[in-house]
Amino acid sequence: MQIVIFTIGVAIYVVAVNLLVKGQEAVNLRFGWPKPKGFINNAACYFSFAIFVFLVLPFAFFFPIWLNALLPVLQPTQTNRAILILIGGFVLSATMWLNYKKTKQGSFNNGL
Known part of the structure; x- marks a missing residue:
């Protein structure tokens, strides 16, 4: 049963990361990124980037470890934590x- 709940948690995690990235993209496009005009638009773009760095990145990287700690599907070894x-x-x-x-x-779009 834990594996099923873990799989549902992973699916919710993937959808949440997708929605957070789409939200970041929508905010940037709203304020004219990559060439925002005006101080307010430029500040809003960098503020949304700061939110992305301090909230979305830790969530994306560390949620699988938290989910595995909550529902231990993998053994809590150093290798498994690195893999997660x-x-x-x-x-x-x-x-x-x-x-x-x-x-x-x-x-x-530049091929990189």
Whole structure:
């Protein structure tokens, strides 16, 4: 039963990361990123980026470890914790790539 709840938690995690990245993208587009005009728009873009750095990144990287601590599916070893952090990083990077490759933001359209 724990594996089923863990799988549901992972699905909710992937959807939440996707929604958070889409929200960040929507806020940036709303304020004219990558070339915001005016001090208020520029400050809003950097403020939303600060929120992204301090809230979304730790959530994306460390939620799999927290979920495994709550519902121990994997043994709590150092290797498994490292694997869960890497999975969190992969989920975040894949989500950002999939969301930003359709827009004209950043270097995703320059072949990088």
